[in-house]
Amino acid sequence: MKQLLTLVLALTVALPLAAQTATPSAASAPVAAVSAKQRQAAEELLQAMNMEQNMNKSIDQMVTMQVQQRPDMKSVEPELRTFMTKHMSWATLKDDMVQLYAAEFTEKDLRSLTTFYKSAAGQKLLDKQPELLRATMQMGQQRLQQNIPELQQLIEKKMQSQDSRQ
Structure with missing residues (x-):
């Protein structure tokens, strides 16, 4: 469950x-x-x-x-x-x-x-948009994965800094 x-x-x-x-619900907008x-x-x-x-x-x-x-x-x-x-x-x-x-x-x-x-261009955009969005998301994920070590270092540095203050 x-x-x-x-x-x-x-x-x-x-x-x-x-x-x-990205449409918020009417209750929140x-x-x-x-x-x-x-x-x-x-x-x-x-x-x-x-x-x-x-x-x-x-x-x-x-x-x-x-x-x-x-x-x-x-x-x-x-x-x-x-x-x-x-x-x-x-x-x-x-x-x-x-x-x-x-x-x-x-x-x-x-x-x-x-x-x-x-228009023809608008319809083409609508047709291509899901593919473009998928490709953009994949590029973003790849970029993030390639740079995870940098993020880990930033987090570790911040945590060490906080530990030394306490």
């Missing part, structure tokens, strides 16, 4: 990255007053960005990846999918995301972004 709880927490942290969006036109423009933008499909794919990929990495979780895969869909799907987060985008961008900005995402 503890392993399942850890897995669910890991999924909730990782899902926004996989979905390529201040609710700005937005016009109906801004909300409509935000919804059109999110539609042009294929947000519903991307979020559904992300949920599927995250659950599949976790089950592949942890075969002991296979027996609870249906429950995991149900839970993630219930709390992290487009249907669940749509209104909060529309509000977030509408609050962050003017109606004019939203319409410009929608025009871009509907």
